[in-house]
Amino acid sequence: MRKILFASSEVHPLMKTGGLADVSASLPLALSQMQQDIRIIMPAYRATLDQLGERALVATIKLEGYQQAIRILQTQLPGSDVIVWLVESAEHFDRDGGPYCDTKGADWADNASRFALFCRAAVAVASNQAGLDWQPEVVHCNDWQTGLIPALLSLQDSRPATVFTIHNMAYQGLFSRQVFEMLNLPDSLWQIEGIEFYGMMSFMKGGLVYADHITSVSPTYAQEICHYEFGYGLEGLLSLRAQQSRLSGIVNGIDTLEWNPQTDKFIDHPFNIKNLRPKSLNKKALQQHFFLPESADTLMFGMISRLVSQKGVDLTIEAIHRLLTEGRDIQLVCLGSGEAGLEQDLRVLRARFPDKVGIQFGYDEALAHKIEAGADAFLMPSRFEPCGLNQMYSLRYGTLPVVRDTGGLADTVVDATEENRKQMLATGFKFAEPTVEDLYGTLLKVNELFTHPRLWRRMMLTAMVQDFSWINSAQAYLHLYEQLVDIS
Template sequence: MKKILFVSSEVHPLIKTGGLADVAGSLPIALAELGQEVRIIIPKYQALKLEEEITYLCTLRINNRDVNILETRLPDSDVIVWLVDCPEYFDIPGNPYSDEFGNAWANSAARFCLFCRVAVEVSQNRAHLDWKADIVHCNDWQSGLVPALLTLEPQRPSTVFTIHNMAYQGLFSKTAYFDLNLPGQLWNPGALEFHSLLSFIKGGIACADHITTVSPNYALEIQTAEYGYGLEGLLHNRHHELNGIINGIDTDIWNPETDPRIAQNYAIDSLPKKAGNKLALQKHCSLPEEPTIPLIGLISRLVDQKGIDLVIDCLGDLVSYPVQFVLLGSGEKGFEHRLKNLSYLYPDKISVSIGYNEDLAHLIEAGSDMFLMPSRFEPCGLNQLYSQRYGTLPIVRRTGGLADTVVDAMPDTIADKTATGFMFVEPSVGAMLETIKRAILLYANKRIWQQLQKNAMRKDFSWQKSAQQYLDLYNTL
C-alpha cells in the first residue's frame, strides 16, 4: 500500500473550473478502491462547497504566515481532504484563478507558492499529522513548485507531475522569484528559470521523477513547437520519463441505463429506446420532431481552442443538408452572438443555448446521433468519452486525446468492429464538412450505424482502468 499525496488547485465537487477538478475528484477515489492510502490537499477557498464535517488539525508557520491545516472528506467517499487555510490568500470571493469580476489574481504567484510549500511540509510529515507520503502526485502549474522544492530534501517521496494543459504555465517575473523567498539554488534553467522568468510548470517538468499527460498522443504533441509553448525541448529531453494516461469518466454519473437526467434509459441491448431521448431533445430545443433526421450535438467552451470558429463558418453550408444541430456552451461573446444569430436565421435547423446546464448536457449526449468536437488541440477531452458511452458517435479532429479514444469509421475498422466515430485531420471547414457528410451517409445505413453504436458503448473508459495505470507507474518509482 502506497501513501499518496494528491496536490491539486481544484477538486470536484468542492470547486471546479475545468477538467482538472474532474480528475482530482475521481482518480483519488479510484486509487483508494485499489487499496491505496490517498490524501488530497487543496487551498481552502471561500467558494468551496463543503458538505462534510471539518476539523482543525494544526498550524504551520510558512514565510512569516500562520497557515492552518483543516481536514474534511470528499463527498460520498472515504478519501480525506486536507485544506490549506490562509484567509488572506484564499478566503476571498472569486475562483481559484480570478476574482469575482473575472480578473486574474495579482498575487497568484504568492498564493500558489504558499500552497506548494505547505504541500511539501505535509508530505515530509513536518506538519506532525503522523503521515509521510511515498508518492506526491502534482497537477498543473499551480503545484509545479512542489517537485522542485522536494529535490532539496535529503529524504523525499517520489514525485509525479501531470500536465492537463500546457497552455497554462504559471509564468512570473524574476522579482517575484526573490520576493517569494524561494531557494537560490532553484534559480537556474534546470529548475525554475525560463528565459529569466519564474515558471511554475517548468518546476514540475524539470524536477519531477515522472511526468504524465492526459493522453498518449498529447504526450507526443507537447514535444513539438506547435504544442510545447517553449518547453518542447525539455519535454523531449525527458521523453523516457514522460507518458500519457487517458482520463477516466465517472461511469455512475454517465450511464444511459441509470441516468436520471435523460428522458428514456437504454442500454446496448435496448438501443431503440435511445430514440425517446432524441424526441425529448428536439422538443426541448423547439426543433421539428423528426426521428429520421440526423441530429448533431455540441457541448463546449466557446473559444478558439475548441474550433468554434470552424463550426460557425460551417453551419451556413450544413443547413442545406437534412440535419439538425444543437449547441450548449458559453465563452467569447463574439462567438455567442454569431451562434445566436444563426439559430434565429435557421430556427428549424439550429438550436443554441448559451450557459451551462447539466440536465441539458446529459440530454444532448443521449439524444444526439453524432457529437461534434473539432478542437485545435485537446489534451484528453471528456465529451467524446461520454458520447461513446451513450451510443452517440463522435466527429472529432485527429488531435491529442481525441485521436487516442475515437476509432475512425473506415472500411477496415467497420469490418473488424472497432470503429466508434469519425475523424478529420486538417483544422478547416472543408475537412470538417466532408467528415460530417460521411457520417450522414453512413447514418442512412441503419445496420452499420447500430453496429458502430454498439462498438462505442462497449469501450471501457472507467477510472478503474486509468487508476491501475497510475498505480503501476507509482510502483516503478
C-alpha cells in the same frame, strides 16, 4: 499499500472548471478502491467551504514568509472515504469568483502568491511537518498550480517521489522575475535548469524539471508536446525527458457510475445496449428543451465546450453554417461559454437558423447529460486536446464523436473507415487538419452514414461497449508509483 498525496487546484464536486476536476476525483477514488492510502490536498475556496458540512481542523502550519498561520481542514470526497485536506487561508482563497479568475473572468492578480502558498502547504504535509503524523511515499502533482511542489521538495535531503501530470501545456503559470522575488523563493530555483523561462518564472517548468516522472493525459499528447506546435517553448525539455524515459502518457478514464445511460439521474429515459429505443425519446426531449422541431430522422449534433479557439468552435460554426445553407437536414445544440466573439457568432447562427440551432450559454451539469444522451453525434474538432472526456462520455451513450485526430481524441476514437466498420472497430469520425474544409467533409460523411440506420446502429453498439473506466488508468499509475518508490 502505497501512501500517496494527490495535489490539485480543483476536485469535483468541491470545485470544478474543467476536466482536471473530474480526474482529480475519479483517479484518487479508483486508487482508494485498489486499497491504496491516498489523500487529496486542494485549496479551501469559499465556494468549496460553502457546500461542505462537516469538516475538522487537523493542523495549523506556520509557513516562512507568511504572517498568518495556515489551517488544514479535513473532510471526505463526497460519496467516498477518500480523505481531502483543504488548505485554508482567507487572504488567498476566501473570495467570490472562481479558483483562477474573478467574477468578471479576469485572472486574480495574486495567483502566483495564492498557489505558491498552496504548494508550500502541500510540501509541509508531504514532509510530515504539518503535525498530521502521515507522510506519503509519492506526491502526485497536477498542472501549473502545483508545479512548485516538486521544485521545493527537490531541495530536501529526504523526500517522497514526485509525479507531475500535464493536463494542458497551454497554461503554464508564467509570472515576472519581480513576482519570483516577492514570493521569497530560494534563489537556487532561478536558473535555466530551474524555473526560469525566458526571463519569466514558470510554475509549469518547476514540475517538468524537478519531478521524478512526468505524465500527460494521453500517449499521443505525450508525443505531441515534444514538438514545437504543442510544446509552448518547453518541447526541448520534454523531448529530453522522453529520451530519459521520464515522460509517458496515460489516458484518463471516466466516472462510469456518473456517466451511465442506464442509471443516469439527469435523463428522463434510461437506455442500454440491449434497449436503445429510449435514446430517441431523449432526443425528442432535447429538441423540446431547445424549441426545435421534433424529428427522429433529423441528424442532431451536440456540442458541450468552452467556447475558445483551442476547441475548434469557429470551425464548427463555419462548417455547420455551410451545411445548413445547403439545406441539409441537421440540428445543432450547444452548451458552453467563453470568448465573446464566438458566443456572438453562435447567436448569429441561431438567429439565421432558429429551427435548426439551439444554444445555452454557461454550464449546466444536467443539460450536459441530456445532450450526451439525446444527440446523435458529438462535435469535438479541437485544434489540440490533451485527453478530452466528452468523447468518452459520448461513446458510452452511443453518441458518435466527430473529432480531430489529435491528442487523446486520437487515442480513444476509432475512425469510421470502411475497413474499421467491417471489422466492427469503428466508434466515431476523425479528420486530420484543423480546417473548415476537413471538418465539413467529415460532417458530410456523418450525414451520409446517418441515412443508413442499420450501419449507424452497429457503430453505436461498438461505441457503447468500449471500456474507459478508471481501472486500467489507475493500475498504470500505481505501477508507475511502485517503480518510483523502488528506485528511491
